[in-house]
Amino acid sequence: MTQPFDAAMQAFAPALPLAVGLSGGADSTALLRACALRWPGQVRAIHVHHGLQAAADGFEQHCIALCDALKVPLTVRRLDARHAPGQSPEDAARQARYQALASVALAPSVEGAIQSIALAQHADDQAETLLLALSRGAGVAGLAAMPARWERAGLAWHRPLLQVAGADVRHWLCAQGQAWVEDPTNVDERFTRNRIRARLLPVLDAAFPFFRDTFARSAANAAQAAELLHELAQQDLALVGVPPQIKALQGLSRARQANVLRHWLRLGHHTTPAAAQLGELLDQIQACTTRGHQIRIKVGRGLVVRSGTGLDWSSP
Numbered sequence: 001m002t003q004p005f006d007a008a009m010q011a012f013a014p015a016l017p018l019a020v021g022l023s024g025g026a027d028s029t030a031l032l033r034a035c036a037l038r039w040p041g042q043v044r045a046i047h048v049h050h051g052l053q054a055a056a057d058g059f060e061q062h063c064i065a066l067c068d069a070l071k072v073p074l075t076v077r078r079l080d081a082r083h084a085p086g087q088s089p090e091d092a093a094r095q096a097r098y099q100a101l102a103s104v105a106l107a108p109s110v111e112g113a114i115q116s117i118a119l120a121q122h123a124d125d126q127a128e129t130l131l132l133a134l135s136r137g138a139g140v141a142g143l144a145a146m147p148a149r150w151e152r153a154g155l156a157w158h159r160p161l162l163q164v165a166g167a168d169v170r171h172w173l174c175a176q177g178q179a180w181v182e183d184p185t186n187v188d189e190r191f192t193r194n195r196i197r198a199r200l201l202p203v204l205d206a207a208f209p210f211f212r213d214t215f216a217r218s219a220a221n222a223a224q225a226a227e228l229l230h231e232l233a234q235q236d237l238a239l240v241g242v243p244p245q246i247k248a249l250q251g252l253s254r255a256r257q258a259n260v261l262r263h264w265l266r267l268g269h270h271t272t273p274a275a276a277q278l279g280e281l282l283d284q285i286q287a288c289t290t291r292g293h294q295i296r297i298k299v300g301r302g303l304v305v306r307s308g309t310g311l312d313w314s315s316p
Helices: 004-011 026-038 056-070 089-106 123-135 166-176 192-207 211-240 246-250 254-269 275-287
Strands: 018-021 043-049 074-078 116-118 149-152 155-158 296-299 302-307 310-314
Touching: 004 026, 004 166, 018 026, 018 089, 026 043, 026 056, 026 166, 043 056, 043 089, 056 074, 074 089, 089 116, 089 155, 123 166, 123 192, 123 211, 192 211, 211 246, 211 254, 246 254, 246 275, 246 310, 254 275, 254 310, 275 296
Parallel strands: 018 043, 018 116, 043 074, 116 155
Antiparallel strands: 149 155, 296 302, 302 310
16 A cells, blocks of 8 residues: 555656755655655755754754765755844744745756755644644635645745655655654744644544645635635736725725735735734725825835825835
8 A cells, every 4th residue: 555655755746857955854854865766866955054053063964964875966055044023033944944945946056957846844734834824813825824836936846745744754764764853943832833733733633633634625725715816806906006096996895905905015015914904994995085085004014005096105
Protein backbone atom coordinates (compact mmCIF):
# COMPACT_ATOMS: atom_id res chain seq x y z
CA MET A 1 0.00 0.00 0.00
CA THR A 2 1.38 3.42 -1.00
CA GLN A 3 2.04 5.60 2.03
CA PRO A 4 0.71 9.21 2.09
CA PHE A 5 4.18 10.74 1.76
CA ASP A 6 5.09 8.56 -1.24
CA ALA A 7 1.72 9.23 -2.88
CA ALA A 8 2.17 12.99 -2.51
CA MET A 9 5.66 12.88 -3.99
CA GLN A 10 4.52 10.72 -6.91
CA ALA A 11 1.88 13.33 -7.73
CA PHE A 12 4.39 16.19 -7.54
CA ALA A 13 5.43 17.28 -11.04
CA PRO A 14 7.30 20.62 -10.92
CA ALA A 15 9.18 22.27 -13.73
CA LEU A 16 12.89 21.54 -13.35
CA PRO A 17 15.44 22.56 -12.13
CA LEU A 18 13.85 22.69 -8.70
CA ALA A 19 14.97 24.47 -5.54
CA VAL A 20 13.87 23.22 -2.12
CA GLY A 21 13.65 25.52 0.88
CA LEU A 22 15.69 23.64 3.48
CA SER A 23 15.45 24.56 7.17
CA GLY A 24 16.98 21.31 8.43
CA GLY A 25 13.81 20.23 10.22
CA ALA A 26 12.03 16.96 9.55
CA ASP A 27 9.66 18.28 6.89
CA SER A 28 12.16 20.05 4.64
CA THR A 29 14.75 17.30 5.16
CA ALA A 30 12.21 14.73 3.92
CA LEU A 31 11.17 16.89 0.98
CA LEU A 32 14.75 17.50 -0.15
CA ARG A 33 15.72 13.84 0.19
CA ALA A 34 12.68 12.66 -1.78
CA CYS A 35 13.23 15.23 -4.53
CA ALA A 36 16.96 14.52 -4.79
CA LEU A 37 16.31 10.77 -5.11
CA ARG A 38 13.66 11.32 -7.78
CA TRP A 39 15.43 13.98 -9.86
CA PRO A 40 19.20 13.56 -9.36
CA GLY A 41 21.17 16.49 -10.70
CA GLN A 42 18.04 18.65 -11.08
CA VAL A 43 17.56 19.71 -7.45
CA ARG A 44 19.21 22.44 -5.37
CA ALA A 45 18.72 23.50 -1.78
CA ILE A 46 18.42 26.95 -0.22
CA HIS A 47 18.95 27.40 3.50
CA VAL A 48 17.99 30.71 5.11
CA HIS A 49 19.98 31.46 8.28
CA HIS A 50 17.81 33.93 10.19
CA GLY A 51 20.34 34.62 12.92
CA LEU A 52 17.55 34.71 15.50
CA GLN A 53 18.62 31.91 17.83
CA ALA A 54 21.73 30.14 19.05
CA ALA A 55 20.69 26.85 17.44
CA ALA A 56 20.75 28.37 13.93
CA ASP A 57 24.38 27.42 13.31
CA GLY A 58 23.51 23.80 14.07
CA PHE A 59 20.70 23.91 11.49
CA GLU A 60 23.17 25.16 8.91
CA GLN A 61 25.68 22.39 9.68
CA HIS A 62 22.96 19.75 9.31
CA CYS A 63 21.94 21.22 5.94
CA ILE A 64 25.55 21.21 4.71
CA ALA A 65 26.05 17.57 5.76
CA LEU A 66 22.72 16.49 4.26
CA CYS A 67 23.38 18.18 0.91
CA ASP A 68 26.89 16.73 0.77
CA ALA A 69 25.44 13.24 1.30
CA LEU A 70 22.74 13.76 -1.33
CA LYS A 71 25.12 15.52 -3.76
CA VAL A 72 22.78 18.50 -3.90
CA PRO A 73 24.18 22.04 -4.38
CA LEU A 74 23.38 24.21 -1.36
CA THR A 75 23.15 27.98 -1.06
CA VAL A 76 23.09 29.48 2.43
CA ARG A 77 21.65 32.97 2.72
CA ARG A 78 22.25 34.81 5.98
CA LEU A 79 19.94 37.66 6.83
CA ASP A 80 18.68 39.86 9.62
CA ALA A 81 15.05 38.92 10.17
CA ARG A 82 14.39 41.07 13.23
CA HIS A 83 10.87 42.47 13.19
CA ALA A 84 9.91 46.12 12.89
CA PRO A 85 7.85 47.86 15.61
CA GLY A 86 4.27 46.61 15.39
CA GLN A 87 5.20 43.62 13.25
CA SER A 88 5.02 40.06 14.57
CA PRO A 89 8.35 38.17 14.71
CA GLU A 90 6.82 35.26 12.77
CA ASP A 91 5.60 37.54 9.98
CA ALA A 92 8.95 39.33 9.72
CA ALA A 93 10.86 36.03 9.52
CA ARG A 94 8.43 34.63 6.95
CA GLN A 95 8.65 37.66 4.67
CA ALA A 96 12.43 37.76 4.91
CA ARG A 97 12.59 34.03 4.15
CA TYR A 98 10.46 34.30 1.00
CA GLN A 99 12.47 37.24 -0.26
CA ALA A 100 15.72 35.35 0.33
CA LEU A 101 14.46 32.21 -1.41
CA ALA A 102 13.34 34.19 -4.46
CA SER A 103 16.57 36.20 -4.69
CA VAL A 104 18.69 33.04 -4.60
CA ALA A 105 16.48 31.23 -7.11
CA LEU A 106 16.57 34.14 -9.56
CA ALA A 107 20.32 34.72 -9.33
CA PRO A 108 22.39 33.57 -12.35
CA SER A 109 23.78 30.07 -11.83
CA VAL A 110 26.09 27.77 -13.74
CA GLU A 111 23.63 24.92 -13.06
CA GLY A 112 20.87 26.67 -15.04
CA ALA A 113 17.90 28.84 -14.12
CA ILE A 114 15.66 27.51 -11.34
CA GLN A 115 12.09 27.06 -12.55
CA SER A 116 10.31 26.05 -9.34
CA ILE A 117 10.63 26.28 -5.56
CA ALA A 118 9.22 23.64 -3.21
CA LEU A 119 8.32 24.29 0.42
CA ALA A 120 7.65 21.61 3.02
CA GLN A 121 4.50 22.74 4.85
CA HIS A 122 2.21 19.77 5.47
CA ALA A 123 -1.38 19.03 6.54
CA ASP A 124 -0.78 19.91 10.20
CA ASP A 125 0.67 23.28 9.17
CA GLN A 126 -2.39 23.89 6.99
CA ALA A 127 -4.74 23.10 9.88
CA GLU A 128 -2.79 25.43 12.18
CA THR A 129 -2.98 28.21 9.58
CA LEU A 130 -6.74 27.78 9.24
CA LEU A 131 -7.24 27.82 13.02
CA LEU A 132 -5.08 30.95 13.30
CA ALA A 133 -7.20 32.63 10.63
CA LEU A 134 -10.40 31.69 12.46
CA SER A 135 -9.01 33.04 15.74
CA ARG A 136 -8.36 36.39 14.04
CA GLY A 137 -11.79 36.64 12.42
CA ALA A 138 -10.35 36.36 8.91
CA GLY A 139 -12.44 36.53 5.75
CA VAL A 140 -12.40 33.97 2.98
CA ALA A 141 -8.95 35.04 1.76
CA GLY A 142 -7.49 34.23 5.18
CA LEU A 143 -9.52 31.03 5.54
CA ALA A 144 -8.11 29.85 2.21
CA ALA A 145 -4.94 29.22 4.25
CA MET A 146 -1.91 28.13 2.18
CA PRO A 147 -2.17 27.38 -1.54
CA ALA A 148 -0.59 24.23 -2.92
CA ARG A 149 0.77 26.15 -5.93
CA TRP A 150 1.14 29.81 -6.87
CA GLU A 151 3.22 32.16 -9.04
CA ARG A 152 5.52 34.77 -7.55
CA ALA A 153 8.59 36.64 -8.81
CA GLY A 154 8.50 34.71 -12.09
CA LEU A 155 8.75 31.36 -10.30
CA ALA A 156 6.31 28.51 -9.67
CA TRP A 157 6.04 27.82 -5.93
CA HIS A 158 4.80 24.46 -4.64
CA ARG A 159 3.73 22.87 -1.36
CA PRO A 160 3.51 19.21 -2.34
CA LEU A 161 2.98 17.89 1.23
CA LEU A 162 -0.20 19.78 2.15
CA GLN A 163 -2.19 16.51 2.14
CA VAL A 164 0.37 14.67 4.31
CA ALA A 165 0.22 14.64 8.12
CA GLY A 166 3.37 15.62 9.97
CA ALA A 167 3.55 12.17 11.60
CA ASP A 168 3.59 10.53 8.15
CA VAL A 169 6.52 12.71 7.10
CA ARG A 170 8.50 11.58 10.13
CA HIS A 171 7.56 7.92 9.58
CA TRP A 172 9.00 8.17 6.06
CA LEU A 173 12.20 9.74 7.36
CA CYS A 174 12.63 7.05 9.99
CA ALA A 175 12.14 4.34 7.36
CA GLN A 176 14.88 6.03 5.34
CA GLY A 177 17.21 6.16 8.35
CA GLN A 178 17.50 9.91 7.83
CA ALA A 179 18.22 12.25 10.76
CA TRP A 180 16.90 15.77 11.11
CA VAL A 181 17.15 18.63 13.60
CA GLU A 182 14.42 19.90 15.91
CA ASP A 183 13.88 23.64 16.21
CA PRO A 184 13.64 24.40 19.96
CA THR A 185 11.29 27.32 19.29
CA ASN A 186 8.66 24.88 17.99
CA VAL A 187 7.75 23.99 21.59
CA ASP A 188 7.71 27.57 22.86
CA GLU A 189 4.04 28.15 23.67
CA ARG A 190 4.46 31.89 23.78
CA PHE A 191 3.78 31.61 20.04
CA THR A 192 0.12 31.08 19.14
CA ARG A 193 0.88 28.53 16.43
CA ASN A 194 2.80 26.39 18.90
CA ARG A 195 -0.10 26.48 21.38
CA ILE A 196 -2.42 25.32 18.61
CA ARG A 197 -0.02 22.51 17.72
CA ALA A 198 0.48 21.37 21.30
CA ARG A 199 -3.02 21.81 22.71
CA LEU A 200 -5.64 21.85 19.94
CA LEU A 201 -4.43 19.42 17.27
CA PRO A 202 -4.27 16.41 19.67
CA VAL A 203 -7.85 17.14 20.81
CA LEU A 204 -9.04 17.46 17.22
CA ASP A 205 -7.25 14.24 16.33
CA ALA A 206 -9.11 12.42 19.11
CA ALA A 207 -12.53 13.94 18.34
CA PHE A 208 -12.33 14.18 14.54
CA PRO A 209 -9.65 11.81 13.17
CA PHE A 210 -10.10 13.12 9.62
CA PHE A 211 -10.00 16.80 10.50
CA ARG A 212 -6.95 17.42 8.30
CA ASP A 213 -8.90 16.35 5.21
CA THR A 214 -12.03 18.28 6.11
CA PHE A 215 -10.05 21.40 7.02
CA ALA A 216 -8.26 21.15 3.68
CA ARG A 217 -11.62 21.00 1.86
CA SER A 218 -12.84 24.04 3.77
CA ALA A 219 -9.67 25.93 2.87
CA ALA A 220 -10.12 24.95 -0.79
CA ASN A 221 -13.74 26.17 -0.74
CA ALA A 222 -12.62 29.45 0.84
CA ALA A 223 -9.90 29.82 -1.81
CA GLN A 224 -12.50 29.39 -4.56
CA ALA A 225 -14.77 31.97 -2.91
CA ALA A 226 -11.83 34.37 -2.56
CA GLU A 227 -11.06 33.97 -6.26
CA LEU A 228 -14.66 34.81 -7.18
CA LEU A 229 -14.60 37.88 -4.91
CA HIS A 230 -11.35 38.99 -6.57
CA GLU A 231 -12.91 38.67 -10.03
CA LEU A 232 -15.99 40.62 -8.92
CA ALA A 233 -13.79 43.31 -7.34
CA GLN A 234 -11.89 43.75 -10.62
CA GLN A 235 -15.18 44.20 -12.49
CA ASP A 236 -16.56 46.61 -9.90
CA LEU A 237 -13.35 48.64 -9.80
CA ALA A 238 -13.65 49.16 -13.55
CA LEU A 239 -17.22 50.31 -12.90
CA VAL A 240 -16.58 52.74 -10.00
CA GLY A 241 -13.26 54.03 -11.34
CA VAL A 242 -9.82 54.64 -9.92
CA PRO A 243 -9.99 56.43 -7.57
CA PRO A 244 -13.55 55.22 -6.78
CA GLN A 245 -16.40 57.64 -7.45
CA ILE A 246 -18.84 57.99 -4.58
CA LYS A 247 -22.01 57.97 -6.70
CA ALA A 248 -20.92 54.80 -8.46
CA LEU A 249 -20.10 53.15 -5.14
CA GLN A 250 -23.56 54.03 -3.81
CA GLY A 251 -25.04 52.07 -6.71
CA LEU A 252 -23.52 48.87 -5.35
CA SER A 253 -24.67 46.78 -2.40
CA ARG A 254 -22.80 47.32 0.87
CA ALA A 255 -21.09 43.94 0.48
CA ARG A 256 -19.84 44.83 -3.01
CA GLN A 257 -18.72 48.25 -1.81
CA ALA A 258 -16.66 46.60 0.91
CA ASN A 259 -15.19 44.10 -1.55
CA VAL A 260 -14.18 46.67 -4.16
CA LEU A 261 -12.77 49.11 -1.58
CA ARG A 262 -10.59 46.38 -0.04
CA HIS A 263 -9.38 45.57 -3.53
CA TRP A 264 -8.63 49.22 -4.36
CA LEU A 265 -6.73 49.77 -1.12
CA ARG A 266 -4.76 46.53 -1.41
CA LEU A 267 -3.98 46.91 -5.12
CA GLY A 268 -3.25 50.61 -5.25
CA HIS A 269 -2.02 51.41 -1.76
CA HIS A 270 -0.78 48.10 -0.28
CA THR A 271 -2.92 48.40 2.83
CA THR A 272 -5.79 46.45 4.34
CA PRO A 273 -8.51 48.16 6.40
CA ALA A 274 -9.60 46.82 9.76
CA ALA A 275 -13.25 45.75 9.94
CA ALA A 276 -14.18 48.80 12.07
CA GLN A 277 -12.37 51.19 9.70
CA LEU A 278 -14.09 49.71 6.66
CA GLY A 279 -17.47 49.81 8.39
CA GLU A 280 -17.04 53.49 9.21
CA LEU A 281 -16.00 54.25 5.63
CA LEU A 282 -19.08 52.46 4.26
CA ASP A 283 -21.32 54.43 6.63
CA GLN A 284 -19.76 57.69 5.44
CA ILE A 285 -20.21 56.74 1.78
CA GLN A 286 -23.90 56.01 2.41
CA ALA A 287 -24.33 59.36 4.19
CA CYS A 288 -22.45 61.32 1.51
CA THR A 289 -25.36 63.03 -0.27
CA THR A 290 -24.20 66.66 -0.33
CA ARG A 291 -21.20 68.44 -1.86
CA GLY A 292 -20.05 69.63 1.55
CA HIS A 293 -19.93 66.19 3.16
CA GLN A 294 -16.33 65.48 4.04
CA ILE A 295 -14.73 62.06 4.47
CA ARG A 296 -11.48 61.63 6.37
CA ILE A 297 -11.04 58.18 7.91
CA LYS A 298 -7.90 56.39 9.03
CA VAL A 299 -7.56 53.16 7.04
CA GLY A 300 -4.56 50.90 7.34
CA ARG A 301 -1.42 53.02 7.23
CA GLY A 302 -3.04 56.19 5.88
CA LEU A 303 -6.28 58.09 5.33
CA VAL A 304 -9.19 57.74 2.94
CA VAL A 305 -10.48 61.22 2.12
CA ARG A 306 -13.12 62.73 -0.13
CA SER A 307 -11.70 64.57 -3.13
CA GLY A 308 -14.35 66.17 -5.28
CA THR A 309 -16.82 63.48 -6.36
CA GLY A 310 -14.62 60.59 -5.41
CA LEU A 311 -12.38 59.05 -2.79
CA ASP A 312 -8.64 59.48 -2.55
CA TRP A 313 -5.79 58.13 -0.45
CA SER A 314 -3.51 60.16 1.74
CA SER A 315 -0.40 58.58 3.26
CA PRO A 316 1.52 60.28 6.10
